[in-house]
Amino acid sequence: MTHPTSPTPARTHLDNGGSAPLHPSARQAFVQALDEGWADPRRLHAEGRRAAALLDGAREAVAGVLGTRTEEVRFTPSHTASLHAAMAQVARARRRHGGDVVVGAVERAAVLHAADHVAATGQGRRTTVPVDRVGRVDADELASAALADGVALAALQDANGEVGTRQPVARVHAALEGSGVPLLVDAGASVGHAPLPTAWDLLAADPADWGGPRGLGILAVRHRTRTVPAGPEDPDPWAPGGVSVPAAFAAAVSLQAVAQDLAAEDERRRALVDRIRDGVAGVPDVEVVGDPQDRLPHVVTFSFLYVDGEALVTELDRAGYAVGSGSACTAGTLEPSHVLAAMGVLTHGNVRLALDRSTTAEDVERFLAVLPGAVARVRDALGVSGL
Amino acid sequence: MSAGPEVVDARGLRCPLPVVRLAAHAKERPRGTEITVLATDPAARYDVPAWARLRGHAMVAEEQHPGNDETDGRTWWALTVRLED
Structure with missing residues (x-):
């Protein structure tokens, strides 16, 4: 029996924001880590220690690229989870300063929803700073909103993943210097594509955006930025139950690769x-x-x-x-x-x-x-x- | 001459139809004509002003109305533009 065959049309994927195809280096690292790092890194036997060594190596590599300290890097279950946990843990730590959250109007939905959630929990409100026609917030306007009484934290993206516009993160961070109001920088659309931001208190990066694996987020928190776990007790409050070691290793290796070119x-x-x-x-x-x-x-x-x-x-x-x-x-x-x-x-x-x-x-x-x-x-x- | 703005009722239509109906109505209307679009589609409250800006017309008013029987309970907007071009 024969069927008329029509050739499968070639596909061109131009919708890579937050879901780029797996970078070759990520695939290779993932497979390697499946063989060597499949065990639970929290256990004390040789298999566990080998997995823990891969995870530690991944943290160190990520810190090296981000230009931060190894102990400031956390792995989370996803970019969304990074943003949710960052907001919740900082707001909890800043509770006695107030419950208000200041955000740019074009932050990704996960930031806006987290801001609403923590503001409601802390009996504060969300202040949303408008953008101009190209999608950029005014640095002075955002900073002055963040410096008002009762603000727990502010969030501003490094660049907008929908329209590409970069935000004045460095100017806002400089204006908040010394105020005690932490700035969460969502760099989920820029890390892997643009020079790394250096002005932040918390920085979230999304491996899936540069061709790293799904199911993993990267969050860096400056040592001076206070956080308090906001969920049920777990040895890792940023990723209850731990993260996938192969995913973390693949994310780190691919981040090094994309930093190269x-x-x-x-x-x-x-x-x-x-x-x-x-x-x-x-x-x-x-x-x-x-x-x-x-x-x-x-x-x-x-x-x-x-x-x-x-x-x-x-x-x-x-x-x-x-x-x-x-x-x-x-x-x-x-x-x-x-x-x-x-x-x-x-x-x-x-x-x-x-x-x-x-x-x-x-x-x-x-x-x-x-x-x-x-x-x-x-x-x-x-x-x-x-x- | 005027007895208020001319009305284009686009309630119940999805984007981009409210703007399409507005543009069709605006065609060959003289400069200075005011047209009010009624729409239940939430995109219309952004797209009618954007259309006006792209075509060189002016936004005159924007009103939000609570849902009623006529709109199956859906909120609707009345967006008024003045033709300038």
Whole structure:
């Protein structure tokens, strides 16, 4: 019996923010650690000690790349868990100073939800500092909100993972110096892609964003920043039950690998993003959003007027391209991206790209060749020509 | 001449249809015309002002209304723009 065979269409994954394909070094390290580090690192026998040695080595390697002390590095079950635990533990330690939490308006949802949660627990409130049209908070405004009475902590991302805009983290951190208000810096979208931030009290990095394994988060906490465990008692309050040793080892090895080619990958992907910005601008009625200069090297986001974002993502998927979107209905919700909303830019017809180290110039050219047709088909379906 | 803004009722329509209906209505209307879009889609309260900015028109007012029988209990917005271009 024969079936007509149609070749599997080639896939191009351009939706790598927080879920990049596994870096070759991460795969290799993971497999190695499965053989050597499968035992429980808390046990005292030879197998346990071998696992513990891998975990210690991973912490030391991460600290080396982040430019911090080994004992300041924690592994957690995920980037979201890092952000939740950081907020909860700092807020608990700062309880007698107050329960308010100050955040930028375009922080990732895990930060906003954690802020609401700890503010409610501490009988405080969340102060949300607005952003301008490119998605950047005003450093002075955020700092002055954070210096008000009753603030437990402030959170500001290093860069926005949806639109790429970098935030004035160093200026905010300098303004808070000596105030006792810790600054949590979510560097989940930037570590592995951009120079490492150095101005922070707590720093969260996401291995899945640079091609490390899923199921692991990295959180660095300066030794002078006080924290108090906020959950049930466990030997590791940052990761109750412990973390996967192979995942931690693979995260550390891949972090070292991406630190090696950071400058070259910055230049290469920045050029690809510039090409995309130019190419997309040729489609009628499009708005490219985010800061065109002071941004992540690999993220680019744009919205097409009179386009259904869900339909466009589906149309591009059919053509072989995986893209992200901040439009309502694409994430199973009626609310559009809070980032696009806070910036005051078009929320419908949104396409979000994050280029991986494996993304090639050819991938970009092929994508730019199919994009105008996909937009036109979605627009035709709505009958919007001439509007 | 005016008896208040012209009304485009886009309640019950999902994005981007409220903006599409607004743009269709605005076509060939003279400069200075005020149009109020009614929408239950939460994206409309961001996208109508963004459309106005992209097209060089002005936002005049934004009102939020609690849900009623007509909207199946859903909150809705009345967004008014003035055509400037």
